[in-house]
Amino acid sequence: MNKRKLKGLFVTHNYGLYGASQSLKLLLRNQKNIDATLVIPRREMLSQQDKERIGQRFGVEATKIKQFFLPWINCFEGRKTDLKNYFLVAAKNLLWKIDRNRFHRYVSAGGFDFIHLNSIVLCGIISESHPFIIHIRERLIHYREWVLSQVEKAKGVIFIDDSVVPPFLPIDIKDSVILTNPVDMRNCTIHTANGNPFGNQTVFTMIGRIEEGKGVDFVIDAFRNTSGDQMRLLIIGDKGDGIHGGFVKHCRELAAGDPRISFWGEEKNISKIYTWCDYIIRGEVDFRMGRSVLEALYSDCDVIVPIHNDQSVITNEELTKFKSKVHTYLPRDMGSLAKTFLDLSGRKAQKRNFHSNINGYVKTFNEYISNVL
Numbered sequence: 369m370n371k372r373k374l375k376g377l378f379v380t381h382n383y384g385l386y387g388a389s390q391s392l393k394l395l396l397r398n399q400k401n402i403d404a405t406l407v408i409p410r411r412e413m414l415s416q417q418d419k420e421r422i423g424q425r426f427g428v429e430a431t432k433i434k435q436f437f438l439p440w441i442n443c444f445e446g447r448k449t450d451l452k453n454y455f456l457v458a459a460k461n462l463l464w465k466i467d468r469n470r471f472h473r474y475v476s477a478g479g480f481d482f483i484h485l486n487s488i489v490l491c492g493i494i495s496e497s498h499p500f501i502i503h504i505r506e507r508l509i510h511y512r513e514w515v516l517s518q519v520e521k522a523k524g525v526i527f528i529d530d531s532v533v534p535p536f537l538p539i540d541i542k543d544s545v546i547l548t549n550p551v552d553m554r555n556c557t558i559h560t561a562n563g564n565p566f567g568n569q570t571v572f573t574m575i576g577r578i579e580e581g582k583g584v585d586f587v588i589d590a591f592r593n594t595s596g597d598q599m600r601l602l603i604i605g606d607k608g609d610g611i612h613g614g615f616v617k618h619c620r621e622l623a624a625g626d627p628r629i630s631f632w633g634e635e636k637n638i639s640k641i642y643t644w645c646d647y648i649i650r651g652e653v654d655f656r657m658g659r660s661v662l663e664a665l666y667s668d669c670d671v672i673v674p675i676h677n678d679q680s681v682i683t684n685e686e687l688t689k690f691k692s693k694v695h696t697y698l699p700r701d702m703g704s705l706a707k708t709f710l711d712l713s714g715r716k717a718q719k720r721n722f723h724s725n726i727n728g729y730v731k732t733f734n735e736y737i738s739n740v741l
Contacts, residue, residue, distance in 0.1 A: 373402060373403045374481045374482070374738070374741070375478075375479060375481050376404050376481060376482050376483075376737070377405050377407060377478060377480040378396065378404055378407065378483075379483060379484065379490060379493065380407070380408060380486040381440065381489050382409070382487075383409075385634055385635075385638070386576065386577055387505065387549070387659040388486050388505055391486075391549050391550055392486050395730060395733060396426045398427075398552075398726050398730050399730060404428055405428070405432040405478070406422075406426055406428045407436055407438075408422065408434075409436075409438050410435040410437050410438075410463075410467070413435070434474070436467050436471045436474075437460070438464060438467075439460060439461050439492035440457050440461060440490075441489055441492055443491075443511045443512075444489065444507060444509060444510075445508075445509045461492075471493070482499045482500070482501050483498055483500050484501045484502075484503065485501070486503050487504075488505070488506050488508060488515065489506075490502070494519070499740075500522045501522065501737065502519060502522045502524075502525055502526070503528075504519075504528070505528045505532065507532055507535075508536070512535060516535070519539065520539045524542060524543040524544065524545075524736070524737075525543070525544040525545075526544070526545055526547050526736070527544065527545070527546045528546070528547065528548060528549055529656060529657035530546065531654070531656040531657070533546070542740075543740045545736045547729070547733060548729075549657065549659050549662055550730070551659070551725055552725075553666040554723070554724050555639050555722075556640070556722040564643070565644065566600055566644060568716070569598050570598060570599050570600070570646050570647070570712065570713050570714055571644055571646050572591070572599065572601050572645070572647045572649055573601070573602040573604060573648055574587060574601075574603050574650075574660075575641065575648065576604075577606060578605040578606045578615060578616045578619060579615060580615055581652065583651025583652050583653070583674075584619050585615075585618060585619050586651050587601070587649055587651040588619060589702060590705035591626075591629065591709060592623070592629075593706045594709045594710050594713075596710070597628075598714060599713050600628050600630065601623075601629045602632055602641070603623075603629070603630065603631045604635050604638070605632075605633075605634065606633075606634065638663075639667075642663060642667035642669060646669060646670065646716050647664075647670050647671065648660050648661065648663075648664035649671075651674070653674065654676065655673050655675045657686065657687075662686065662725070665693055666722065666725065667722055667723075668693075668717060668719075668722070669717055670694070671694055671695065672695045672697065672708055673694065673695070674698070674699035674700070675699070676699065695708055
């Protein structure tokens, strides 16, 4: 007799190109044991064609894509605090209050075995009347007391790495697991035949949202304090027309006059970037396991990460097997990062192999969900 598939409702605050959405996409597209329905934010009413496009991206039938107004708690490190964003968040939460009862009625009628929330910003949805699993990918900084009271109601909590755990230690979490992000870089091989447009230059790259918490301005400053014509710094991310537009403009002004620095904008086909670059950089105030770190390592790129103590990188389970590819510098120490740039200049990635951890990720996720339920 075939075992019944679990019925899961996956709620995401974003269905675009960035980390949390990409991780959820990989999970659902490679999922065989869970009958998934996907809830996305209601920004506008989507056509059937739009739903089919999103469904294809996430591996979910178009009929199982639902829209609701969703809440947002601006509680994480790197949040935007300008007036425009304040009103944007307030509007989201007002609309959630209007849609909240409809959402919970849908959950009650749907017979779901669990409801997975893809980010801490959605913790306002949690209630003890349903089996919520919340995925914590961000560093909790603000509104701690309220966020902790919400997370404590969850049936289970998934942390992406050790660095996001400490704020939650004071509360009684029913069941938790640390589950590093899924990556599948095997499709990068299709781009290698097209060659590298940067030739013999050493290519350092930052990938992700251009926002204050990521330290993009710090990395630009450090790079500009190094000399060498055979070095390039690529910034892959926002064009500057969204809520982070002011900071993007600031970063572009910092980089002005240095032809070695390029702002690429958003890149839908991110895999080709990993076939071109030699080093991925993280610029936060301390180490955390972002998607770009894993994507780089599984593409045979090296990574440059801020760390106070090398041991915390060495003991990270996912990084242990890539130890020789991890380079460190002192957080927000411009001299330390500039020296790292100079030391690595001229050292390019050689023969490349592209790997995936997706099978192990899906297996661990499914086992965790089964154990929690």
